[in-house]
Amino acid sequence: MRLKTMWMAVAMAMAPTAQADEGMWMPSQLPDIARQLRAAGFQGNPADLADLTKPPLSAVVKVGGATGAFVSREGLVLTNHHVAFGVIQYNSNPKRDLIQNGYVAADRSQELPANPDFRLRVTTGFDKVTDKVLAEAKGKTGRAYYDAVDAASKSLVAECEREAGYRCSVVNMFYGRDFYLVKQLELRDVRLVYAPPRAIGNYGDEVDNFVWPRHSGDFTVLRAYVGPDGKPADYSKDNKPYTPPAHLQIASQGVSEGDFVMLAGYPGITYRHRTATEFADQVQWRLLKSVEVMKQLQGVIEEAGKTDKQASIRYASQLQSLKNGIKRFSGELDGLKRSDAVSIRRKDETAMLAWLDKQPSAKTLNPEIAAAAKVIAEGNATRERDLLFALMQSQTQLMRSAISLQRLAYERVKPDAQRETSFQQRDEDLIAGMLRQVQRRYDPTVEKRLLTALLARYQQLPDAQRLPEFDAAFGHTPAELAAALDRVYGATKLGDEAQRLSWLKAAPADVTKSDDALLKLAAQLQPALLRIDEQRKSREGDLLRLRPAYMQALIAYREQQGRAVYPDANSTLRVSYGKVTPLKARDAVNYTPLTSTEGIVEKNTGEEPFDAPMPLLDAIAKGDYKGYLDAKSGVMPVNFLSNLDTTGGNSGSPVLNAKGELVGLNFDSNWEAVSASWMFDPRYKRAIHVDMRYMRWLMDKVYPAPHLLKELGVPAK
Amino acid sequence: MRLKTMWMAVAMAMAPTAQADEGMWMPSQLPDIARQLRAAGFQGNPADLADLTKPPLSAVVKVGGATGAFVSREGLVLTNHHVAFGVIQYNSNPKRDLIQNGYVAADRSQELPANPDFRLRVTTGFDKVTDKVLAEAKGKTGRAYYDAVDAASKSLVAECEREAGYRCSVVNMFYGRDFYLVKQLELRDVRLVYAPPRAIGNYGDEVDNFVWPRHSGDFTVLRAYVGPDGKPADYSKDNKPYTPPAHLQIASQGVSEGDFVMLAGYPGITYRHRTATEFADQVQWRLLKSVEVMKQLQGVIEEAGKTDKQASIRYASQLQSLKNGIKRFSGELDGLKRSDAVSIRRKDETAMLAWLDKQPSAKTLNPEIAAAAKVIAEGNATRERDLLFALMQSQTQLMRSAISLQRLAYERVKPDAQRETSFQQRDEDLIAGMLRQVQRRYDPTVEKRLLTALLARYQQLPDAQRLPEFDAAFGHTPAELAAALDRVYGATKLGDEAQRLSWLKAAPADVTKSDDALLKLAAQLQPALLRIDEQRKSREGDLLRLRPAYMQALIAYREQQGRAVYPDANSTLRVSYGKVTPLKARDAVNYTPLTSTEGIVEKNTGEEPFDAPMPLLDAIAKGDYKGYLDAKSGVMPVNFLSNLDTTGGNSGSPVLNAKGELVGLNFDSNWEAVSASWMFDPRYKRAIHVDMRYMRWLMDKVYPAPHLLKELGVPAK
Known part of the structure; x- marks a missing residue:
C-alpha cells in the first residue's frame, strides 16, 4: 500500500495538466475545435474537414478492419503491407513468392487481383438517425430496449442496402446518445500494384512489434477497379480503374521533429469515457485476474508439452496466443498503473x-x-x-x-x-x-x-x-x-x-x-x-x-472547462491531430522521432526478421539519397513517431502535414501506449508511421517504379 | 562479403577522426599532455599529478583487484559495494544481515573488522628498473630471455619486500620496453563503516549489469587502521586509524552533462597496442571459435540436465559461467565489428x-x-x-x-x-x-x-x-x-x-x-x-x-602525428580524463548522462533485484532533495555516465571534477563498451559512476550518518 502511495505521488508530480493533442474527433466536430487545430499548426480550414463523405476525407477508405487512402485519380490506394498481406499471400506461390520478393506491376495489365473476399469501403453517407432508432425503445428498459434498438437498426440497414453495391450499418456515439446510419460503397475488384519484400514491409516482425525505434517499410499500393458502368463489380478483365471522390497528394517535403501532423482513419474501440468504477475494475481486477488465469493455462500446456511432443505441436498456436494475450494485458496493466489511471479517472469523475x-x-x-x-x-x-x-x-x-x-x-x-x-x-x-x-x-x-x-x-x-x-x-x-x-x-x-x-x-x-x-x-x-x-x-x-446521462454530464462538465469531448472509438472515421514528437521512454532514455536507414544496417543480422534484402543494403551503402533527406537532422528517414491519438483499426491511416498533404502512413504504436485504449497519457502515447520519403526512395532507387511515382505526382529524382 | 563491405562503409562514415579522450595515462605522462588536459577543462597543474606516490594521487589505493580512495584524514576509504562485498558478507549472519539491511557504524567502536585476508595497498614507490631487469637478459632469446627477466624481477621483489608491511612487484610498460618496481604499503586492518542495503548497493544486479541507464548506490565506506606504532598490523582493538599520505575532498557541487571529469585507478588489462594480426585473430577467429565451442559445451550440459535433475543442479554454476562467457565474448565481437576494429587497426599499422x-x-x-x-x-x-x-x-x-x-x-x-x-x-x-x-x-x-x-x-x-x-x-x-x-x-x-x-x-x-x-x-x-x-x-x-620495437615505432609514429601513447593497462595506477557524456546507443535512441531517483521508482517491481527498500522509496516520495539536485537538469542524480577510459580493475576509482574534487565513484561500463579492452571507440565507450550527491543524500536523509558526513567534510544539510 505504501508503494502504491509513492507511485501515485510520482505519477501526480509528472502528470501533465493539459489534455494536449488527445482526441479521436468526428469530422463534424472539427469546426468546433477550429481554434485549437489552428493553434496546433493546421493551415487549412477546419470547416472543409467537417463532412467525411466529401473531399478530402472521402479519400480515406476502410480496408477490412483497417484504413487506407486513395492517392491517385485513377484509384491507387495506399495501405499497410500487413493490412494487404492477404492480397500478397493470395498471389504468391512457390514459383512466384511475392511475400519474399515483393512485387512491382510493370503496367496495369500486370496488376494482380486480390483474394475475392477482399473489400474496400468508401463512406458515402453518414446520417444521424437517433430519432428513428430510439422511436420504439423510448419507455422500455433492459432486454426490451435492446431489442427495440436492434430491430430499428436492422430495418434501417436493410432499407439502405437495397441499393446494390452498398454496405450499411448503424453506429452509436457517446454510448447510445446518438445513432448514425453509415452507408459505404463496397469495391470488390482490388488489385496488387506494388509491394516491398517481406524483409522491408515487415522488417523486425514480432521482435520489433510495438517497438520504437522501428525500421519497417510497412506499405503496399493497391488499385480499385469498377465495372465498365462505373459500379462496383467482381474482378473482370473488362473492369476499369475506379475514379475516387477524392485523393490525397503526397507532400514534396517531409516533416521533422515538432511539425504539425494529422491523421484520419477507422479506430476500432476505446474505453476512455468509461466510469471510474469500470477503470478500477479493469486495473484492479480484470487485467490481473485474466493474466493470472491465462498464466495457469499456459503452465498446463507447457507442462503437458514437456512429456508429449505431439501435444506440444498441437497446442503451439494456442500457447503463442495465450502468451501474446498475457504480454498485452500485462503491458496494459503496467501502463495504466504508470499513468495512475484509476485515481486520475476517479478524481475527474468525483469533480464532475x-x-x-x-x-x-x-x-x-x-x-x-x-x-x-x-x-x-x-x-x-x-x-x-x-x-x-x-x-x-x-x-x-x-x-x-x-x-x-x-x-x-x-x-x-x-x-x-x-x-x-x-x-x-x-x-x-x-x-x-x-x-x-x-x-x-x-x-x-x-x-x-x-x-x-x-x-x-x-x-x-x-x-x-x-x-x-x-x-x-x-x-x-x-x-x-x-x-x-x-x-x-x-x-x-x-x-x-x-x-x-x-x-x-x-x-x-x-x-x-x-x-x-x-x-x-x-x-x-x-x-x-x-x-x-x-x-x-x-x-x-x-x-x-442509461449511459447517455453520464456522457451528457461529462460533455457539459467539459464544456464549462472549455474542452470538447470526442466519442469513444467505434470503427467510424475519426481525425486526430498532434505533432512529430520524441519520447522520453524511461529515466535517461530518450527516443528521437525519426529513424534512419543507418538503423536498418545496425539491426541487420542477416537472419529473419532482420534480413534486409541486398538491393536495400547496397542502396544504403551507396547512399544516393538526394532529394529525400530530412532537412533538419540530415538523415534518410524510415519511420517517424507522433503523438497522434490512434488505436487498433488505425493501421494504414494517412498522416497529413499542416497543408493536408500526405507525409506518412500509420502502422503501429509503441509498447508504452498499449494502455491508451483506456487512457491517453501524453507522456507515453505515440503512433509509429512509415515516412513517405522512405517509400518514395524505395520506389525510386531500390525497387524502381517510375511510372507509379509519376501517377502519384512525385516523379523519380 | 557484400554485407561486410556495406558494414564497413557505414562504420567508416560514422567513425570519428580524433582519438578524443582515449587514454589510460601513467601519471608521469600527464605533464607531457598538459595542453590537452587543460584544453579539456582541467583547472589544476598537471605537473602536480606526475608522481603517483605523492598527493593527491597517493590517496588512490588498490583494494583487492580493484580501486578505492582515502576520503578523510583519519583513514576513511571509499570503494564500491561490490568491491567490499566480501567484508559485508563476512560480518553478516542470519541474525544480523548486513547484506540485506546495510550498516551504519554509530561510532568508531562499532566499525567492524574485515575478513582477515582483505587488504588495502598504498603505493609508496614506483621506480624505473629497466636496466636491472634486462641486465642479464640482453643477448638472450626465447626461454632464456624469459627466465632472465623472471629471475631479475623475483630478486628485486625479494629485496624490496624485506621491509616489513610492504608488498612489491615488477611491472612492465609497453610490452617489455620499460620495467618498474612497485612498492606498496599493505594495510591489514580494514573495517566496515557504512554500507547501503543490497537493494541500493546492487539495485538491478545481473539484470542491470553493463546496462545504462543505471540506478545503483554501489558504494561502501571503510576505514584503515594501523598498529599503535603507525605500522601495518593485523586487527586489534588497540589499533588506531591510519593517517593516509593524502585524501580526496568530496565536491560541494556535482557535475552535469559536458563537464570535465578525470579518474584514477588500477585498470587490469587492455590490448589496444596489439598488432593488426592479433586484432584480426581476435575478431575473425578467437572470439568466434570460443563462442562456437562454448555453445557446444552449453548444449551438452543442457541436454544432460533435461533427463538428469541431479546433473542439472551440479552443473548449474558451470552452465551459468559458460553463458556469461558466451554473452561477453559475443558482445565483444559485436562491438569490435561495429567499430570496424580490424580494418581500422590494419590501416593504422600499414601507415605506421x-x-x-x-x-x-x-x-x-x-x-x-x-x-x-x-x-x-x-x-x-x-x-x-x-x-x-x-x-x-x-x-x-x-x-x-x-x-x-x-x-x-x-x-x-x-x-x-x-x-x-x-x-x-x-x-x-x-x-x-x-x-x-x-x-x-x-x-x-x-x-x-x-x-x-x-x-x-x-x-x-x-x-x-x-x-x-x-x-x-x-x-x-x-x-x-x-x-x-x-x-x-x-x-x-x-x-x-x-x-x-x-x-x-x-x-x-x-x-x-x-x-x-x-x-x-x-x-x-x-x-x-x-x-x-x-x-x-x-x-x-x-x-x-621483440615487441618493444613495435611499440617504439608506434610511439615515434604517433609523436610525429602530435599524439602521445599510453601503455596498455597492467594493473598499475593510471589516470584518464574526459567529460560527462550522453550516449547515442542506437539509431533514434539517446541516453542522457544522468539518471535520477525517479528512475528507481520506474524500475521498481518490489521483487529482487528491483526491490528498493521502503525508507528509500518513502524518501523519494517525500522528495526532500534540497542541496542535492542537479542544477542543470533539476533532477536528483543517482548515477552518471562519462567517456572516461576504463576497464576491469577500475571499479571503485574516484572520479574527480576540474578542480580535483571527488564527484563520483566508478563502478561499471555500458554493454556497448565491452570491446573497449581492444579498441576505444568514442561513440560507444562509456563508464558508469555513482554520483556523490546520491551518496551524500542517502547518508543525510535515508540512512543517516551525520558524523561521517562531517568527517567527509560535507555536513548534512
Missing part, C-alpha cells in the same frame, strides 16, 4: 459529479447515472464466473464444438433473421471450419487439464456465482470434477472429425437428444448459458439507455 | 610501417617487428588445439584434478622457489579446495560428454597440431575416444573425495606411478602439456624481447 449536483440537469441525470452504476455493479457481481466460462469456450476444442453444435441446433429452428448473431445461416461455413480445425489442435489429456484448471476455480466461487446446471454436471469437489471429465471424454465420439461434421448436418432435434456424452453435457449446460446471455443483453439494453 | 620505412630507425626496428610477427604466427599455428586443451582443463572436474595432481607431483620435487607459479607450497591449500569442490560439481556422464565434444574436435585437427601422447591416449577415431573415456572413467577412483585428497598427500613418486586409471592417463599426457608450456614461455620470452 460534484459540479453536476449544482446544475438543474442533476435532477434528471443523477438517477440515471446511479442506475447505470447499479447495472455495471450487477455485471461485476458475476465477473469471475463469466471470465472462466469465456475461457472455457475459447481455450477448448471439443467442449467448444459441443457447445456450438447445441447452440446452433437451438437457433436453427428460428427464422434466420431472428437467429443469434454468429449462428445465422451465413455463419455455418465458419462453424464447419472450426469443427474441422479441431483435428490439428486437440489432445484429450490437455483439454481435460485445461478444463480442470478452469472448473476447479469455478467450484470455489461463492454460491451466488454458481449455476445449478454446472454444479450438476461437474459436482462440487475436484474429485467429482475429475470423474465427470474422465467419464465424458472417455465416452464422447466428437474427437472424430466425421462425427463432428455429421452433427452439423443432423436435424436440430437429433442434436438436442444426442446420446454422445459431450453433446449431452453441452445440452445439459445450455439453459445456464442461455440465461447468462439473456442477462447480459438485458444489462446492455439498460446501459444503452 | 610505411612511415617507419623512411626513418633511420627502420634498419634496427624492422627486423625485430618482423620477428615478433613470426612468433605471433607460431603461436597462432596451434591456437585451436590450445583453446581445446584450455577448455579441457577449465571445464572438467576429475580430468582437471588428475592433471593438477600430476603437475604438482612434478613440481614438488623442486625447491619451492623454482616451482611453477600456482604449484608452489602456498598454492596447495587452493588445490585442496579445488579437489574438494569437485564433489558438488561432478557427474561422470556429463564430464565424459564434455570431453567427447572437445577431444572429437581435437581428433579432427591437422597432424601439425596433434600430439603423440594425446593420440596414444584417445586414439584417432570417435569410437576409440569413446572406448578410452569409458575405460578410464569406469576404472578411476578419483570420483571419491577421500581418494583425491589422499593423492594430494602422497609422495610425488607414488603419484607418478599411480595405477589409478585417470592419474595414469594424466601422467601419460603430462610430457605433452609440459612441452606446450615450454613453447609458450619461449614465445613469451621472445615477445618480451
Whole structure:
C-alpha cells in the first residue's frame, strides 16, 4: 500500500495538466475545435474537414478492419503491407513468392487481383438517425430496449442496402446518445500494384512489434477497379480503374521533429469515457485476474508439452496466443498503473459529479447515472464466473464444438433473421471450419487439464456465482470434477472429425437428444448459458439507455472547462491531430522521432526478421539519397513517431502535414501506449508511421517504379 | 562479403577522426599532455599529478583487484559495494544481515573488522628498473630471455619486500620496453563503516549489469587502521586509524552533462597496442571459435540436465559461467565489428610501417617487428588445439584434478622457489579446495560428454597440431575416444573425495606411478602439456624481447602525428580524463548522462533485484532533495555516465571534477563498451559512476550518518 502511495505521488508530480493533442474527433466536430487545430499548426480550414463523405476525407477508405487512402485519380490506394498481406499471400506461390520478393506491376495489365473476399469501403453517407432508432425503445428498459434498438437498426440497414453495391450499418456515439446510419460503397475488384519484400514491409516482425525505434517499410499500393458502368463489380478483365471522390497528394517535403501532423482513419474501440468504477475494475481486477488465469493455462500446456511432443505441436498456436494475450494485458496493466489511471479517472469523475449536483440537469441525470452504476455493479457481481466460462469456450476444442453444435441446433429452428448473431445461416461455413480445425489442435489429456484448471476455480466461487446446471454436471469437489471429465471424454465420439461434421448436418432435434456424452453435457449446460446471455443483453439494453446521462454530464462538465469531448472509438472515421514528437521512454532514455536507414544496417543480422534484402543494403551503402533527406537532422528517414491519438483499426491511416498533404502512413504504436485504449497519457502515447520519403526512395532507387511515382505526382529524382 | 563491405562503409562514415579522450595515462605522462588536459577543462597543474606516490594521487589505493580512495584524514576509504562485498558478507549472519539491511557504524567502536585476508595497498614507490631487469637478459632469446627477466624481477621483489608491511612487484610498460618496481604499503586492518542495503548497493544486479541507464548506490565506506606504532598490523582493538599520505575532498557541487571529469585507478588489462594480426585473430577467429565451442559445451550440459535433475543442479554454476562467457565474448565481437576494429587497426599499422620505412630507425626496428610477427604466427599455428586443451582443463572436474595432481607431483620435487607459479607450497591449500569442490560439481556422464565434444574436435585437427601422447591416449577415431573415456572413467577412483585428497598427500613418486586409471592417463599426457608450456614461455620470452620495437615505432609514429601513447593497462595506477557524456546507443535512441531517483521508482517491481527498500522509496516520495539536485537538469542524480577510459580493475576509482574534487565513484561500463579492452571507440565507450550527491543524500536523509558526513567534510544539510 505504501508503494502504491509513492507511485501515485510520482505519477501526480509528472502528470501533465493539459489534455494536449488527445482526441479521436468526428469530422463534424472539427469546426468546433477550429481554434485549437489552428493553434496546433493546421493551415487549412477546419470547416472543409467537417463532412467525411466529401473531399478530402472521402479519400480515406476502410480496408477490412483497417484504413487506407486513395492517392491517385485513377484509384491507387495506399495501405499497410500487413493490412494487404492477404492480397500478397493470395498471389504468391512457390514459383512466384511475392511475400519474399515483393512485387512491382510493370503496367496495369500486370496488376494482380486480390483474394475475392477482399473489400474496400468508401463512406458515402453518414446520417444521424437517433430519432428513428430510439422511436420504439423510448419507455422500455433492459432486454426490451435492446431489442427495440436492434430491430430499428436492422430495418434501417436493410432499407439502405437495397441499393446494390452498398454496405450499411448503424453506429452509436457517446454510448447510445446518438445513432448514425453509415452507408459505404463496397469495391470488390482490388488489385496488387506494388509491394516491398517481406524483409522491408515487415522488417523486425514480432521482435520489433510495438517497438520504437522501428525500421519497417510497412506499405503496399493497391488499385480499385469498377465495372465498365462505373459500379462496383467482381474482378473482370473488362473492369476499369475506379475514379475516387477524392485523393490525397503526397507532400514534396517531409516533416521533422515538432511539425504539425494529422491523421484520419477507422479506430476500432476505446474505453476512455468509461466510469471510474469500470477503470478500477479493469486495473484492479480484470487485467490481473485474466493474466493470472491465462498464466495457469499456459503452465498446463507447457507442462503437458514437456512429456508429449505431439501435444506440444498441437497446442503451439494456442500457447503463442495465450502468451501474446498475457504480454498485452500485462503491458496494459503496467501502463495504466504508470499513468495512475484509476485515481486520475476517479478524481475527474468525483469533480464532475460534484459540479453536476449544482446544475438543474442533476435532477434528471443523477438517477440515471446511479442506475447505470447499479447495472455495471450487477455485471461485476458475476465477473469471475463469466471470465472462466469465456475461457472455457475459447481455450477448448471439443467442449467448444459441443457447445456450438447445441447452440446452433437451438437457433436453427428460428427464422434466420431472428437467429443469434454468429449462428445465422451465413455463419455455418465458419462453424464447419472450426469443427474441422479441431483435428490439428486437440489432445484429450490437455483439454481435460485445461478444463480442470478452469472448473476447479469455478467450484470455489461463492454460491451466488454458481449455476445449478454446472454444479450438476461437474459436482462440487475436484474429485467429482475429475470423474465427470474422465467419464465424458472417455465416452464422447466428437474427437472424430466425421462425427463432428455429421452433427452439423443432423436435424436440430437429433442434436438436442444426442446420446454422445459431450453433446449431452453441452445440452445439459445450455439453459445456464442461455440465461447468462439473456442477462447480459438485458444489462446492455439498460446501459444503452442509461449511459447517455453520464456522457451528457461529462460533455457539459467539459464544456464549462472549455474542452470538447470526442466519442469513444467505434470503427467510424475519426481525425486526430498532434505533432512529430520524441519520447522520453524511461529515466535517461530518450527516443528521437525519426529513424534512419543507418538503423536498418545496425539491426541487420542477416537472419529473419532482420534480413534486409541486398538491393536495400547496397542502396544504403551507396547512399544516393538526394532529394529525400530530412532537412533538419540530415538523415534518410524510415519511420517517424507522433503523438497522434490512434488505436487498433488505425493501421494504414494517412498522416497529413499542416497543408493536408500526405507525409506518412500509420502502422503501429509503441509498447508504452498499449494502455491508451483506456487512457491517453501524453507522456507515453505515440503512433509509429512509415515516412513517405522512405517509400518514395524505395520506389525510386531500390525497387524502381517510375511510372507509379509519376501517377502519384512525385516523379523519380 | 557484400554485407561486410556495406558494414564497413557505414562504420567508416560514422567513425570519428580524433582519438578524443582515449587514454589510460601513467601519471608521469600527464605533464607531457598538459595542453590537452587543460584544453579539456582541467583547472589544476598537471605537473602536480606526475608522481603517483605523492598527493593527491597517493590517496588512490588498490583494494583487492580493484580501486578505492582515502576520503578523510583519519583513514576513511571509499570503494564500491561490490568491491567490499566480501567484508559485508563476512560480518553478516542470519541474525544480523548486513547484506540485506546495510550498516551504519554509530561510532568508531562499532566499525567492524574485515575478513582477515582483505587488504588495502598504498603505493609508496614506483621506480624505473629497466636496466636491472634486462641486465642479464640482453643477448638472450626465447626461454632464456624469459627466465632472465623472471629471475631479475623475483630478486628485486625479494629485496624490496624485506621491509616489513610492504608488498612489491615488477611491472612492465609497453610490452617489455620499460620495467618498474612497485612498492606498496599493505594495510591489514580494514573495517566496515557504512554500507547501503543490497537493494541500493546492487539495485538491478545481473539484470542491470553493463546496462545504462543505471540506478545503483554501489558504494561502501571503510576505514584503515594501523598498529599503535603507525605500522601495518593485523586487527586489534588497540589499533588506531591510519593517517593516509593524502585524501580526496568530496565536491560541494556535482557535475552535469559536458563537464570535465578525470579518474584514477588500477585498470587490469587492455590490448589496444596489439598488432593488426592479433586484432584480426581476435575478431575473425578467437572470439568466434570460443563462442562456437562454448555453445557446444552449453548444449551438452543442457541436454544432460533435461533427463538428469541431479546433473542439472551440479552443473548449474558451470552452465551459468559458460553463458556469461558466451554473452561477453559475443558482445565483444559485436562491438569490435561495429567499430570496424580490424580494418581500422590494419590501416593504422600499414601507415605506421610505411612511415617507419623512411626513418633511420627502420634498419634496427624492422627486423625485430618482423620477428615478433613470426612468433605471433607460431603461436597462432596451434591456437585451436590450445583453446581445446584450455577448455579441457577449465571445464572438467576429475580430468582437471588428475592433471593438477600430476603437475604438482612434478613440481614438488623442486625447491619451492623454482616451482611453477600456482604449484608452489602456498598454492596447495587452493588445490585442496579445488579437489574438494569437485564433489558438488561432478557427474561422470556429463564430464565424459564434455570431453567427447572437445577431444572429437581435437581428433579432427591437422597432424601439425596433434600430439603423440594425446593420440596414444584417445586414439584417432570417435569410437576409440569413446572406448578410452569409458575405460578410464569406469576404472578411476578419483570420483571419491577421500581418494583425491589422499593423492594430494602422497609422495610425488607414488603419484607418478599411480595405477589409478585417470592419474595414469594424466601422467601419460603430462610430457605433452609440459612441452606446450615450454613453447609458450619461449614465445613469451621472445615477445618480451621483440615487441618493444613495435611499440617504439608506434610511439615515434604517433609523436610525429602530435599524439602521445599510453601503455596498455597492467594493473598499475593510471589516470584518464574526459567529460560527462550522453550516449547515442542506437539509431533514434539517446541516453542522457544522468539518471535520477525517479528512475528507481520506474524500475521498481518490489521483487529482487528491483526491490528498493521502503525508507528509500518513502524518501523519494517525500522528495526532500534540497542541496542535492542537479542544477542543470533539476533532477536528483543517482548515477552518471562519462567517456572516461576504463576497464576491469577500475571499479571503485574516484572520479574527480576540474578542480580535483571527488564527484563520483566508478563502478561499471555500458554493454556497448565491452570491446573497449581492444579498441576505444568514442561513440560507444562509456563508464558508469555513482554520483556523490546520491551518496551524500542517502547518508543525510535515508540512512543517516551525520558524523561521517562531517568527517567527509560535507555536513548534512
